[in-house]
Amino acid sequence: MIMVKQLNSFFREQSSFTPPKLKLTYFDIAGLAQCIRNVLSLNNFDFEDERLNKVDFMKHKMSLPFGQLPTLVVDTGDEVVTIAQSKAILRYTGRLTRTYPSRQPLHAAMIDQWCELHTEFNTPLMLSMFPERFGLTGTFDVESHRRWIRETHLPRFFKYLEVELDNSSYLGGMDAINIADFCWQPTLEWLKSGVFEGVGEQDFEDYNNLQTYMRSLLSEINSLGNSLGYIEKKEE
Numbered sequence: 001m002i003m004v005k006q007l008n009s010f011f012r013e014q015s016s017f018t019p020p021k022l023k024l025t026y027f028d029i030a031g032l033a034q035c036i037r038n039v040l041s042l043n044n045f046d047f048e049d050e051r052l053n054k055v056d057f058m059k060h061k062m063s064l065p066f067g068q069l070p071t072l073v074v075d076t077g078d079e080v081v082t083i084a085q086s087k088a089i090l091r092y093t094g095r096l097t098r099t100y101p102s103r104q105p106l107h108a109a110m111i112d113q114w115c116e117l118h119t120e121f122n123t124p125l126m127l128s129m130f131p132e133r134f135g136l137t138g139t140f141d142v143e144s145h146r147r148w149i150r151e152t153h154l155p156r157f158f159k160y161l162e163v164e165l166d167n168s169s170y171l172g173g174m175d176a177i178n179i180a181d182f183c184w185q186p187t188l189e190w191l192k193s194g195v196f197e198g199v200g201e202q203d204f205e206d207y208n209n210l211q212t213y214m215r216s217l218l219s220e221i222n223s224l225g226n227s228l229g230y231i232e233k234k235e236e
């Protein structure tokens, strides 16, 4: 029998913990920041949800750690630090909200492998949308690359998810929602929505566990907090 790992029993909370002040900065889209917005908002962790337009982004770009968003400014009271890279921010916010068992190295690694797999999954999607960022210009055949995404790439990763979800309702074999679920959920919903041209609901049809997982995550997320409010929030 496969044992589901108890996520929340891994944490030992310090009673003297003072929450840091957080400012998350990204564009006004779900993209790489929605998983972080969800982790924080669903766990009722206060944060500023700053959304830049392109003009404001260009003004700030040179001052960002790696010239990109998202960033998280963390004010602990003793120091102010800017963190870049969405998965580093996700892990940090996962620790703050106890959705990442960082004191249990093995279980953290079981979650991490799904976060890393998400990066591997996402990279060709980014390449397809922004070929010039990957050094591909002119000769890049977008249509045949999209066909490869649909016929080869998606089925390969969806099968991994399908098998994982046979034994557990959450990724990493955990008994509760964790940062691996938070990082996959917006990407899967985005693909299902049809915004990524050539991919849509029909590509999920053969994966029953995955569909059930997506439905149940969405309803858990909607019932726990106001994440969709964050998606829909527009700049003033």
Ligand SMILES: N[C@@H](CCC(=O)N[C@@H](CS)C(=O)NCC(=O)O)C(=O)O
Residues within 6 Å of the ligand: 031, 032, 067, 068, 069, 070, 084, 085, 086, 087
């Ligand atoms: N590996 C980085 C990628 C960050 C990234 O690609 N950010 C994009 C938005 S999704 C960006 O800032 N693009 C504007 C630019 O590069 O000038 C992460 O996960 O945070």
